[in-house]
Amino acid sequence: MRPLPQWVLLSCWLLLIGLLGYYVQRELVVGADLRLFLPAPTTRQQELLLEEVGRGPASRLLLIKIEGSDQLTLARISQSLTAILQDKQQFRFIANGDIGLADLPEILLSYRYLLSPTFDTRHMDADFLATELRRRLRDLASPAAILIEQLVQKDPTLETLRLAQLWQPAQEPQRIYDVWFSQRGDAVLLLAETAAAGFDPGAQQAAMEAIERAFRQARGAIAAHMTVTGAGAFSVMMKDRTERDAMLIGIVDSVAMVLLLIVAYRSARSVVLGILPLLSGGIAGLAAVGGYYGDVHGITLAFGFTLIGVAQDYPIHLLSHQHRGVTPLDTARKIWPTLATGVASTCIAYLAFLVSGVTGLAQLAVFAITGLAVAGVTTRVLLPRMMSTDARDCGDSAWLERLWNELADFPRPGWLTSAAVLASIAVIELAPQPLWENDLGALTPVPQDVLQVDAQLRSELGAPDMRYLLVVSGASAEEVLQRCEALAPRLDTLVTQGALSSFTHPAQFLPTVATQERRRGALPKPQQLREALAQAINGTAFRPGVFEPFVADVERARNLHPLTPHVLAGTPLGPRVESLLSERNGGWTGLIPLGGVHDSETLAALAANADSDIVLLDLKVASEELVAHQRQRILATLGVAALLLAVVVGMALRSVPRALRVLRPMALTTLLVVAVLHGTGSALNLFHIIALVLAAGLGLDYALFFEHAADDPLEQRRTLHAVIVCSLATFAVFAMLAVSSLPVLRGIGVTVTLGVLGNFFLALILTRPHTRRR
């Protein structure tokens, strides 16, 4: 061999891969927008769900509990945590229950008589003022007089305080030392709304880290303990756990794989070569997706790397068939038709994903097709030029010969196929649980104790339910606000009746222009107000004329233009309102998060009776419908893919019976795996489907090679060696996943492990060529 060209070739190849890798690293954005993976919505509920998935306030909410010290210390930690997080970009708002009167900005202060509902039911007249002034006298006689004295002159009815209270959650926890405490009084409670959506684990992670840092800073040397729950906290927690598990398994797998390759080929060079195709394919696939779409979804990556796992088998076939006396290029040329049939049929089958109408699946197709094609080409073009010519002959092994001869005696029961099909169908039909799992949450279940803490915090803080949400639509912000204002009293009645425990609506922060104008119109003229004040002051200790600043503020309010979302946007209240009221596609949408929903039917009836612009969104039902809808689509796509595959295999083998022999083990294995999974109590989900597709791809390769094995017994043994190494490698990798504690990883692992077993043995039984006994 000429060593120089070999190393030049390898260097060029690695350089190319390196450049592609650099491009991927630089350009590829990994997105987490679930909508990429969901089909176009067909109902209004699904449409709202997809919008809500992106920006719902309930999913952005983090609930924080700090305990482990005395009340005063905890209150102080709560205050400094809030102060630190207040200015952080990651949060729309952070609340600890403290009503900071001093913090109310001037613009909202001047609007207080337009925003507060106090004078909706009574007039700002002498009677009302007299009652309020008597209360203020008591305040002035208390030790806190020194604090409110200045406010009283401007705001004798303490409208500022009422507004601040109005903006607190509807159902509040108890306040101790100005901040929220749990019912038992042993923990401070806080709420934080993140700027990022709840499903965005990256941004949520950053928010969680900011909270952690702030907590460590606020706590100092005190041994207090913090718990954070909420959708974002869960997604970070589950992502961490999944990554930790996947990382651990990945390391163990890599070691196992290298050991296996060393045992199988007894050469370090073979180990390196064995890794090249999958590596090249993976990076090329990423570059293709990046170049075509600009970004790639995290799920595409996860599924994509699972699917192109088939490519790990390509170099193994080449290495196992190489033996002394032929050049590696000849070996590659010899196995290429079989290998190419596998690569091509799998790639063509994935073409079906391209036209599925779901962007995420199309990405998956681009990734998998590019990856497999490049891995195939690497195996055909690069590897033969890098291999050593004097490799040991894998077929030249006594135990393989024994095994092959014993296998020849294996029965080939003709009834097996029909029996297995019947048994599988019976198991699938008889299993008690539904065949499909629609609850996406079941994939990454949050531990029960964490859920309990979340439920308890949610009820104590009056935080909205994750499941129900009223959505109000309208042509303008004003129209939406009007509908919310009209709906609020009816919801109040339902709260009294116990159908739900709390709700928040946008008009609570920003009343309609009509309401603001009505309130403005009801404010007394300066002279009128002065007379009423004089009457109210009469007989009290207050000095006449002392409330002129108040008169001036009311007069200013009488000349204000009503507050609109646009004006509000620049104030601290802006983000709160934006998360509940926003403009979209030319229309406006208002969200009413509901807390403690006990009777969803009454709420649905309320929405149905109101008008078509108010919808009760049940996130659970809507998402399950969407998942079912998505699955139907994927299954239909896979059906088309299976047909394409059969046609390609048939064309490549130019014989229907041969094609059937190749396809039978794979089809039967798929059915058997489904039966075993279902019979043992699993409901199937998208991850199972993807894993089944991988298993089928592996099975196709096994069967193709068995089917193709020539009459030469050495060549047959080489094929057997290759398939054994392939299936052992896959088995080892996925058996590790199968023992993971996480259902997602376990689902994939169990499915592929079963699939490899089924495909290996069924290919042996059903596809193995007839051997002459010797």
Place this chain on the structure above:
Amino acid sequence: MTRPIIGGTCFALITIAASAWSRGAIDPTAAALVARLARPAPAVTQFVEVRFSSLLATPLVTSGQLRYLGPDRLERSVEGPFCEVTTIQGDGVTVAREGEPHVRLSLSRVPVLQAMLSSIGALLAGDSSSLERHFVTTLHGNNSRWQLVLTPADPRVRTTLTEIQVDGSHDEPRCFTLREPDGDASVIVIGDAVPHDLPEPLDRASLDTLCQEGP
């Protein structure tokens, strides 16, 4: 740029100097006096508080009992013209008013309230070191008619509270007068100094006389 730094440094020096001076040059009788004022807990005394405010045409009068329940616990119970109980325990204040939910405040967040309430507590406990933490103290007068002036050490507190003047005779404090920068003031008369009838006319001068000379 450097100005605030220089200003801040000067200020810090002045503060340090002031406290050093007050510690070094404190009239030994001030500390001795405070120690003499100590009452064994629990001690109960009646009080009348008269509040002068620019908002008010006539001063606001409340009366009730002050209960000293230990070094860290003081209760101010208003009995007229309405009912209200303020409990100060450690760093926390609870205000209970009839017909309204309890309000709990953290004293460290309201430094002026902390200074005000801790001064009374420290005097009742005879704890001059606690007093010196919050105030610069000066003592005038003689044993039968003394005047202890407490100036808040914290400049933030001084923006709302100028000084607290305590008038007394022998071992008995008679009055606490709280002066604010805007001219408003509260006079709290305690113990045997509380008169059956408040002086007429009820103004700062007549109360001064009451505090200095007794009923």
